[in-house]
Amino acid sequence: MIEQIYSLLPPVVWDILWAMVKAVIILLGLVISAAWMIWLERRLLGLWQDRYGPNRVGLWGLGQVIADMLKIFFKEDWMPPFVDKFTFTLAPAIAMSMMLLPFCLIPITPNWGVASADLGLLFFFATAGLAVYAVMLGGWSSNSKYSLLGGLRSTAQTISYEVFMGISLMGIVVQTGTFNLREIVLWQQEHVWLIFPQFFAFLTWALAGVAVTHRTPFDLPEAESELAAGYHTEYSGMKFGMFFVGEYVGIVMVSGLTTALFFGGWEAPFGDYLPFLNTVPFLWFAIKSLFFMSSFILLRAALPRPRYDHMMSAAWKVCLPMSLLNLIGTAAVVLWLGA
Amino acid sequence: MKSFFAVLHGIWTQLRSIGMIFMHSFRPRDVILYPEVKPPVPPRYRGRIVLTRDPDGDERCVACNLCSVACPVGCISLQKAERPEDGRWYPEFFRINFSRCMFCGLCEEACPTNAIQLTPDYELCEYDRQNLVYEKEHLLISGVGKYHDYNFYRVAGMAIKGKGKGEALNESAPIDIKSLLP
Ligand code: SF4
Numbered sequence A: 001m002i003e004q005i006y007s008l009l010p011p012v013v014w015d016i017l018w019a020m021v022k023a024v025i026i027l028l029g030l031v032i033s034a035a036w037m038i039w040l041e042r043r044l045l046g047l048w049q050d051r052y053g054p055n056r057v058g059l060w061g062l063g064q065v066i067a068d069m070l071k072i073f074f075k076e077d078w079m080p081p082f083v084d085k086f087t088f089t090l091a092p093a094i095a096m097s098m099m100l101l102p103f104c105l106i107p108i109t110p111n112w113g114v115a116s117a118d119l120g121l122l123f124f125f126a127t128a129g130l131a132v133y134a135v136m137l138g139g140w141s142s143n144s145k146y147s148l149l150g151g152l153r154s155t156a157q158t159i160s161y162e163v164f165m166g167i168s169l170m171g172i173v174v175q176t177g178t179f180n181l182r183e184i185v186l187w188q189q190e191h192v193w194l195i196f197p198q199f200f201a202f203l204t205w206a207l208a209g210v211a212v213t214h215r216t217p218f219d220l221p222e223a224e225s226e227l228a229a230g231y232h233t234e235y236s237g238m239k240f241g242m243f244f245v246g247e248y249v250g251i252v253m254v255s256g257l258t259t260a261l262f263f264g265g266w267e268a269p270f271g272d273y274l275p276f277l278n279t280v281p282f283l284w285f286a287i288k289s290l291f292f293m294s295s296f297i298l299l300r301a302a303l304p305r306p307r308y309d310h311m312m313s314a315a316w317k318v319c320l321p322m323s324l325l326n327l328i329g330t331a332a333v334v335l336w337l338g339a
Numbered sequence B: 001m002k003s004f005f006a007v008l009h010g011i012w013t014q015l016r017s018i019g020m021i022f023m024h025s026f027r028p029r030d031v032i033l034y035p036e037v038k039p040p041v042p043p044r045y046r047g048r049i050v051l052t053r054d055p056d057g058d059e060r061c062v063a064c065n066l067c068s069v070a071c072p073v074g075c076i077s078l079q080k081a082e083r084p085e086d087g088r089w090y091p092e093f094f095r096i097n098f099s100r101c102m103f104c105g106l107c108e109e110a111c112p113t114n115a116i117q118l119t120p121d122y123e124l125c126e127y128d129r130q131n132l133v134y135e136k137e138h139l140l141i142s143g144v145g146k147y148h149d150y151n152f153y154r155v156a157g158m159a160i161k162g163k164g165k166g167e168a169l170n171e172s173a174p175i176d177i178k179s180l181l182p
């Protein structure tokens, strides 16, 4: 029976179909885990502030997300009369999709992962650069002062961190000799997790990763305490929801990227000595990503927002030289070993 | 060089505060899970208002309207009536609008007879705002409240049927101003 159905189409088509099904499963898993990040964040913030957080709806409050989502879906989607309608609608779509897109590059397990593009890292830089248009356009089209300030800040912040983000990851590219994320993970399995040789790159990348997702302490574009809600002050209903969930998708995406780039992807720690640990690659990927997702929340719980100019001078005066030195040092070592 | 150490010091302080916040994971939580665990309230907590009775079982309130005047938000309203058998005053109706009351306790301080008292019951929620208007039958309790043996008519010089002036506790009979005798 199954073989008869299988023989109806050529195997290539089945492969394509299977790849599509995989992509949809990964997309759904990503969005759902991003939504439940909201619950995780509220519970963890509660833990670190000596309170409980949402713990009533369902087991441990897990149902809170469903309730919140239902509420935000049925909220009135009100558009202020003074906004620029087209860009106002476009901005949340960009915010969500540009955070979703890079996840297709992340190798989850040896045979799961949407795409294995040879220019993987560059694609990520491109989408991270485009993602700032969401904030800029949202702030600009809202036609209100708070939003505009949020948008402006976001632009300045982007110019500051994108430079050293790119340069910090170039060290990895020099060392592994590829832009392809899957091959970077495979390189780490053969040699060593990149966190050890590329420690300074990891430091700057961690800062840049927080800045990409606009999370505290780099949440200057939204800065609730100064700018109402920054660039999404005028948004309501599901448009706001897309900005909101987009932020959490960004966290999941950056955590996944960090796992793949610096911590050996799906590879189990001490897998060489305890081979049975390597039988569950997805579990390791999930554990490592979850660790970084929780670190995002810990940062938010612990650190205050820096002043605007402090953030920029730290980016230009500390992070940029550090990542440049790291790149030059890596290149020198690679040349020396190669020669 | 100096700024280099400043950067190092800044990084150290940030890491330190992250670590300190993380150590909060192992602290007990400060929150009381309210509906399951009731927070302890002191006995003089200012919650739901009651009207008490004197030790003989009569209403203490004499409908003097002082509480109503003292109330900053004006949420008490009552009307005086006279008991036909002994001429004692009592409120015909007594109404407190708890959707306005801010539990300041000024009514309790103003009351000369200790009739109106605030109790530690704070669970007053209703789904319908109108249900927050309490009438006399909701307010009046059968006990004496915080003051166990206080009875206004026994200590005040007020004459009602069955008790003339000066017959109460710690009272001397009124002075006869028409007499020359000491
Ligand atoms: S507690 Fe204050 S607000 Fe409430 S009834 Fe008494 S005087 Fe009025």
Ligand code: SF4
Pocket: B060, B061, B062, B063, B064, B065, B066, B067, B068, B078, B110, B111, B112, B113, B114, B115, B116
């Ligand atoms: S409750 Fe007290 S203050 Fe208010 S009318 Fe009665 S006796 Fe007077």
